[in-house]
Amino acid sequence: MATLQAVTGMNDLLPGDGQGARWQRLEAAFRETCGRYGFQEVRTPLCEYAELFHRSVGEATDIVEKEMYTFDDRGNRRLALRPEGTASAVRAAIEHSVLARETVVRWCYLGAMFRAERPAKGRYRQFHQVGAEVYGDDSPAVDAEVIDLASSFLQGIGITKFTVRVNSLGGAETRARYRDALIAHFAPHRDALSPESQSRLERNPLRILDSKDPRDLPFKAGAPSIVDALTDEDRAHFERVKEFLTALGTPFVVDPSLVRGLDYYTRTVFEIVDTSGALGAQDALGGGGRYDQLFTELGAPKPVPAFGFALGIERLLLAAPVTEEKKPFRVAVVAVAKPDEHATHAGVLGLARELRTHGVETVVDTRFGSMKSQMRRANDLAATVVLVLGSNELASGQVSMKLMATGEQRSVARASLLDELAQLQRAAAATGAP
Numbered sequence: 140m141a142t143l144q145a146v147t148g149m150n151d152l153l154p155g156d157g158q159g160a161r162w163q164r165l166e167a168a169f170r171e172t173c174g175r176y177g178f179q180e181v182r183t184p185l186c187e188y189a190e191l192f193h194r195s196v197g198e199a200t201d202i203v204e205k206e207m208y209t210f211d212d213r214g215n216r217r218l219a220l221r222p223e224g225t226a227s228a229v230r231a232a233i234e235h236s237v238l239a240r241e242t243v244v245r246w247c248y249l250g251a252m253f254r255a256e257r258p259a260k261g262r263y264r265q266f267h268q269v270g271a272e273v274y275g276d277d278s279p280a281v282d283a284e285v286i287d288l289a290s291s292f293l294q295g296i297g298i299t300k301f302t303v304r305v306n307s308l309g310g311a312e313t314r315a316r317y318r319d320a321l322i323a324h325f326a327p328h329r330d331a332l333s334p335e336s337q338s339r340l341e342r343n344p345l346r347i348l349d350s351k352d353p354r355d356l357p358f359k360a361g362a363p364s365i366v367d368a369l370t371d372e373d374r375a376h377f378e379r380v381k382e383f384l385t386a387l388g389t390p391f392v393v394d395p396s397l398v399r400g401l402d403y404y405t406r407t408v409f410e411i412v413d414t415s416g417a418l419g420a421q422d423a424l425g426g427g428g429r430y431d432q433l434f435t436e437l438g439a440p441k442p443v444p445a446f447g448f449a450l451g452i453e454r455l456l457l458a459a460p461v462t463e464e465k466k467p468f469r470v471a472v473v474a475v476a477k478p479d480e481h482a483t484h485a486g487v488l489g490l491a492r493e494l495r496t497h498g499v500e501t502v503v504d505t506r507f508g509s510m511k512s513q514m515r516r517a518n519d520l521a522a523t524v525v526l527v528l529g530s531n532e533l534a535s536g537q538v539s540m541k542l543m544a545t546g547e548q549r550s551v552a553r554a555s556l557l558d559e560l561a562q563l564q565r566a567a568a569a570t571g572a573p
């Protein structure tokens with residue numbers, strides 16, 4: 140029988156320092172950074188009505204046109220595995236009238252996203268993002284503060300070689316004017332453009348600027364700049380964002396060609412690219428921007444200004460330095476007992492449970508083999524301390540304690556065991572051992 144495998148482009152995450160532990164540390168660092176900036180975590184379903192993404196991300200985007208996992212459920216409703224997090228979070232905020240209770244909402248999220256892309260290093264079909272969103276505040280200070288959050292999070296996890304690129308797409312008026320200017324620019328060269336750009340010319344000409352097709356490059360180079368199409372208000376907003384970023388000491392470069400692939404952005408957009416070379420072709424760590432019209436487009440009773448970003452966890456881990464985690468303080472409890480001496484086994488399980496209740500990480504080799512094999516297992520699990528328990532110890536309220544680093548062995552009264560372990564744990568933390 141053929142062995143079953145995971146779906147192409149979807150990865151298992153195994154425990155251990157190489158994978159699982161790094162993920163956990165990254166997620167913890169993100170939650171911690173967001174907490175410091177006043178964000179609270181929201182969790183939305185992995186699956187939504189497909190219409191949500193058609194109306195938010197946009198019909199003429201790669202994500203919706205080519206990459207979305209859509210399917211009909213048993214009730215023939217068209218569903219989609221979420222390709223990104225913003226649309227779901229906005230849907231949830233509207234559905235639960237969150238902005239009727241709070242004037243400004245700061246949400247963050249972590250989770251799996253799905254896009255049927257061609258798998259490559261840093262590009263998967265199930266991937267994971269961390270993201271943060273602010274609703275109800277149209278101040279340029281929000282744009283700057285959230286970009287600063289993203290960049291200080293990166294620094295916090297040891298990623299230092301990156302560039303923050305910012306641009307402004309303006310509001311509805313700017314977008315309409317710029318759209319016309321782009322169509323006027325590209326239309327005379329229609330036949331020379333890539334088929335993809337030809338099809339985008341009327342539907343979404345901004346996306347032509349995102350194209351990496353060599354046939355489009357010569358015409359992209361001379362395209363009008365959105366900066367020239369900004370209204371006075373849009374321009375003033377963008378100027379403030381740049382001033383605030385400078386005041387915060389967050390380095391950035393202005394990139395007038397930055398448009399991003401999603402339809403819902405207005406005014407500020409930004410992208411963070413890794414410059415260490417660790418990511419190869421997929422060097423975008425993440426990005427985001429302002430989306431002041433999305434709430435009304437998704438049916439909110441009144442407009443709600445919003446700003447957000449997402450970063451890809453897999454790419455962050457490719458870019459972040461691998462740091463070795465300090466070994467935990469771990470206790471192994473070992474039985475000296477014959478195979479059928481169940482009372483002693485029960486005593487070992489009981490002691491382990493007691494220690495765990497008091498917050499001590501404790502392992503037991505529940506196969507209860509020979510003392511030697513239990514000791515070997517304790518060693519494999521890198522136990523700091525081994526406690527040996529037999530019928531004598533159970534009767535006398537003592538336990539034999541062995542420190543694995545030095546081999547030192549002594550008898551300890553059960554009553555003072557927790558204090559002794561706490562002392563050893565403090566000493567281990569202070570010296571950086573074990």
Ligand code: AMP
Nearest residue numbers: 256261262263266423424425450451454
């Ligand atoms: P986007 O929503 O396309 O702006 O993506 C934001 C970030 O998510 C990207 O910069 C990547 O870090 C990550 N990302 C997007 N698509 C993928 C993918 N297929 N595989 C891995 N990471 C991805």
